[in-house]
Amino acid sequence: VNADSGAPTIFDKIIAKEIPSSIVYEDEKVLAFRDIDPQAPVHVLVIPKFRDGLTQLGKAEARHGEILGQLLYAAKIVAEKEGILDGFRVVINNGPEACQSVYHLHLHVLGGRQMKWPPG
Numbered sequence: 786v787n788a789d790s791g792a793p794t795i796f797d798k799i800i801a802k803e804i805p806s807s808i809v810y811e812d813e814k815v816l817a818f819r820d821i822d823p824q825a826p827v828h829v830l831v832i833p834k835f836r837d838g839l840t841q842l843g844k845a846e847a848r849h850g851e852i853l854g855q856l857l858y859a860a861k862i863v864a865e866k867e868g869i870l871d872g873f874r875v876v877i878n879n880g881p882e883a884c885q886s887v888y889h890l891h892l893h894v895l896g897g898r899q900m901k902w903p904p905g
C-alpha cells in the first residue's frame with residue numbers, strides 16, 4: 786500500500802505533458818483527464834496543477850479553500866461535458882485505508898452507468 790511521502794507523483798508528469806493523457810478539461814488552476822484504468826464508462830480525474838501540499842484531502846488547510854472549490858466546480862464542468870449531469874459520483878480516496886495510490890489530491894468523477902450505494 787502506498788503512503789504519503791510528499792514525493793512528486795506521476796501526475797506532475799501528466800501536468801507537464803511529459804507523459805500523455807486524455808485531457809477533458811483544463812484551465813489555469815485545474816487539469817481533468819481520463820483515468821487510465823476506468824471504473825465506469827466515464828472516469829475522469831480532476832487535479833490541482835499546483836499541489837501546494839495537497840498530497841491528500843486530509844492535508845488541507847484554510848489556504849486551500851479556493852482551489853478545493855475550483856476542483857469541485859471543475860468536476861461539474863466535466864460531468865456536463867461528458868453528458869452525465871443526470872447522475873455522476875465524485876470520490877476522493879484519502880490515505881491507505883481508502884486505497885489512495887497517488888499522493889497528489891484528485892477527485893474521481895464517475896458516471897455513465899448505474900452506481901451502487903454503499904460503494905464497498
Ligand code: 5GP
Nearest residue numbers: 795806818819820821822878884885886887
Ligand atoms: P487513487 O487510487 O489514488 O484514488 O486514484 C489514482 C488513480 O490514478 C487510479 O484510478 C489510477 O488508475 C489512476 N492513474 C494512475 N496512474 C495513471 C496514469 O499514468 N495516467 C492516468 N490517466 N491515470 C493514472
